[in-house]
Amino acid sequence: MESQDHRYRLLIACPDRPGIIAAVSDLLYGRGANITSFDQYSEGPEGGYFFMRAEFEVPAGVEEEELAAALGALAPAYGMRWSLHAAARRQRLAVFVSREDHCLNELLWQTRRGEIAADVALVISNHPDAEEAVRAFGIPFYHIPVPPGGKARAEAQALELLEGRVDTIVLARYMQILSPDFVARFPARIINIHHSFLPAFVGPRPYQQAYERGVKLIGATAHYVTADLDAGPIIEQDVQRVDHRHRLADFRRIGRHIERMVLARAVAWHVEDRVLVHDNRTVVFPR
Structure with a gap:
């Protein structure tokens, strides 16, 4: 069975605007992450909200704390509510x-x-x-x-x-x-x-x-x-x-x-x- 030790699930909700997916993807790519599943829903940019769920895996040595710190630094620019979950944690x-x-x-x-x-x-x-x-x-x-x-x-x-x-x-x-x-x-x-x-x-x-x-x-x-x-x-x-x-x-x-x-x-x-x-x-x- 494939190990889930380095797999995570990320949920994001924030006001819709251009560049959200690019910013999150760049953050993950910069840490060697491979996105294995991605879903998003937009209510529209005119006062609407953006919702996203991504599953990804990272190389050994990339810790959850590092990912959380990076997301925390990115979030204020987009008004994000976000949560990060380790897939192995039942x-x-x-x-x-x-x-x-x-x-x-x-x-x-x-x-x-x-x-x-x-x-x-x-x-x-x-x-x-x-x-x-x-x-x-x-x-x-x-x-x-x-x-x-x-x-x-x-x-x-x-x-x-x-x-x-x-x-x-x-x-x-x-x-x-x-x-x-x-x-x-x-x-x-x-x-x-x-x-x-x-x-x-x-x-x-x-x-x-x-x-x-x-x-x-x-x-x-x-x-x-x-x-x-x-x-x-x-x-x-x-x-x-x-x-x-x-x-x-x-x-x-x-x-x-x-x-x-x-x-x-x-x-x-x-x-x-x-x-x-x-x-x-x-x-x-x-x-």
Whole structure:
């Protein structure tokens, strides 16, 4: 297998103007880098934004600190927001789940098979139901109940487990609303799956709402969590057609499959550094 020790991923967002690609390419070329993948998207130079993702490899001896220093020196001239990621550094995930385990199971299988290039470091749940399945994968499981009035204490317990151990939190049908203080600790690092095609049917019981409304499409949405309920930047969505013959139980059954796939894709793209957040939107560079 080809070594990734000298491979990096670079994400850039900045106001659009001529010369950005040339400046970045020259910086990398000057350090002997070979660009192996390159994607860019421009909203247009008239007040628009420019987004870029590059994968590249550098010769042995070119250190990450040197690359970061060079990018830091270049950034002010273009107003760049940038991030540099070593390809060999796998993200560590914390998965939060309640009773429904279909999204959790998909994440466990896809990380084990290598289809999601990350490791599940631990699973936290407000119910004990998934413990046996999680421990079968050799992953630590923590049951942290959230009784009425006990959210602050539960979040404090979770933070003790998370600090310094995980890069990203995935809410895999975790049926609790996280506090703004908790969310603020992990900006653009908490991914939620909502079982509707947002912005339709925000909040609880979206399948019930969709069924009562008589919709002909149901869907799921993976998004970053913000302090506003179900309103964070959307990473991925999908839908499936339904009709008058489908009952509420059918909506839930069909929806579970959509949720699993949508969340898994969103997590895979996130850990491969394919998602750039701009305002309350995302730019997602495909595989």
